[in-house]
Amino acid sequence: MTTILIIEDEPDLRELVSHQIEAAGMTAIGAGTGLEGLALARSKRPDLVLLDLMLPDIQGVEVCRRLRAEGATATLPIIMLTARTSEFDRVLGFETGADDYVQKPFSNRELILRVQAVLRRRGPQAEDDTVLTAPGLQVDTARHQVRVEGEEIKMTALEFRLLVTLVSRKGRVQTRQMLLEDVWGLSPDMQTRTVDTHVKRLRERLGKAGDAIETVRGVGYCFREAQDAR
Numbered sequence: 243m244t245t246i247l248i249i250e251d252e253p254d255l256r257e258l259v260s261h262q263i264e265a266a267g268m269t270a271i272g273a274g275t276g277l278e279g280l281a282l283a284r285s286k287r288p289d290l291v292l293l294d295l296m297l298p299d300i301q302g303v304e305v306c307r308r309l310r311a312e313g314a315t316a317t318l319p320i321i322m323l324t325a326r327t328s329e330f331d332r333v334l335g336f337e338t339g340a341d342d343y344v345q346k347p348f349s350n351r352e353l354i355l356r357v358q359a360v361l362r363r364r365g366p367q368a369e370d371d372t373v374l375t376a377p378g379l380q381v382d383t384a385r386h387q388v389r390v391e392g393e394e395i396k397m398t399a400l401e402f403r404l405l406v407t408l409v410s411r412k413g414r415v416q417t418r419q420m421l422l423e424d425v426w427g428l429s430p431d432m433q434t435r436t437v438d439t440h441v442k443r444l445r446e447r448l449g450k451a452g453d454a455i456e457t458v459r460g461v462g463y464c465f466r467e468a469q470d471a472r
């Protein structure tokens with residue numbers, strides 16, 4: 243059974259969302275504070291977290307950072323719930339490692355669709371039952387595992403998606419706009435700086451294998467194809 247953790251301090255909204263989650267055939271668990279939410283994320287191992295940005299104790303952004311910093315919850319899908327609408331906050335949400343975000347007020351249908359979309363991107367898919375490789379790098383898309391020189395590398399769901407997108411299109415230049423649409427799933431009105439930030443972090447995580455991600459000046463990025471000679 244798919245379990246969704248809802249971290250939201252407004253009881254009415256928390257209840258409404260829980261009800262919708264359960265009506266869609268999933269299990270809902272609720273937390274009214276950030277700290278309670280963190281404790282439940284560790285103990286209950288939910289499949290996805292709906293995280294309110296404004297919480298009474300610690301902010302949603304901080305909850306997100308802490309979840310990402312811990313091994314057990316590092317790749318847990320997170321959807322931010324936010325009343326703020328400025329692009330700054332949208333970008334901020336993504337840069338803290340959230341997978342998606344939904345603006346309040348949202349329709350029940352929109353929320354459930356976003357939850358299902360994020361779960362689908364994360365879940366094992368038949369067509370995804372492949373291991374993508376590059377020199378020193380193995381990306382197991384079914385198991386959501388990345389290995390560099392045989393050693394497993396932890397990364398967020400978003401970084402993983404970015405890596406899969408780049409490696410599966412080896413040798414082809416991906417513009418920042420293309421990456422924003424395909425990896426973030428948003429229209430390209432978001433700042434392209436977000437792509438640069440995540441590519442930088444991805445390169446750092448991959449170490450030497452990250453050198454294969456080339457910057458194409460003024461355009462975007464390209465995962466270099468292996469040289470046949472070696």
Ligand code: CA
Pocket residue numbers: 250251252294295296297
């Ligand atoms: Ca709130």
